[in-house]
Amino acid sequence: MESENSSIRPPLSCPFDKLHPSQLVRDDKFYMSLAFNLAVDAWRVDEVPIGAIIERGGEIIAAAHNEVERAGDPTAHAEILAITQAAKKIGDWRLNECTLYVTKEPCPMCSGATIMSRLSRVVFAWGDPKMGCMGGATPLHSLPKLNHRVTVTAGVLEQPCKEILQAYFNLKRGRDSEATA
Numbered sequence: 001m002e003s004e005n006s007s008i009r010p011p012l013s014c015p016f017d018k019l020h021p022s023q024l025v026r027d028d029k030f031y032m033s034l035a036f037n038l039a040v041d042a043w044r045v046d047e048v049p050i051g052a053i054i055e056r057g058g059e060i061i062a063a064a065h066n067e068v069e070r071a072g073d074p075t076a077h078a079e080i081l082a083i084t085q086a087a088k089k090i091g092d093w094r095l096n097e098c099t100l101y102v103t104k105e106p107c108p109m110c111s112g113a114t115i116m117s118r119l120s121r122v123v124f125a126w127g128d129p130k131m132g133c134m135g136g137a138t139p140l141h142s143l144p145k146l147n148h149r150v151t152v153t154a155g156v157l158e159q160p161c162k163e164i165l166q167a168y169f170n171l172k173r174g175r176d177s178e179a180t181a
């Protein structure tokens, strides 16, 4: 039996189940449900539970979750990974006709990437008043001299996407304070 003080701790088990949206109605909620499911996958490998999907013409061309810990890379946010995947998939870095669905409002880095990749639309679930740069803390996408305009929709499937993040951080904080006690 493994000691409780083992330095290799198992990943925190995720108390959230995946969603099973109807395949018939492909609306914002449908795509956000898939992004939420990626957030569950992230938790299961002990990454911050944030998921992202990129859709173009009804097709999902990218799907990713946060991988900062595994990659040891502070830029490995779900949005950045999805944008890179999408550009590779369509063979063009301009994501003009694409929509990004992400479970949390993009941070400064990812908000910048949505502008630089010329995404047509960003849909996010939970608005982040501290770090969100698509309206929450500041609207980076509304820089007055920007030629490209990205349309932003907030609050789609906000409840589960917010709850999973909050639950993860609460549990992490609890475990970290236990470890140092």
Ligand SMILES: [Zn+2]
Pocket: 077, 079, 106, 107, 108, 109, 110, 111
């Ligand atoms: Zn980010």
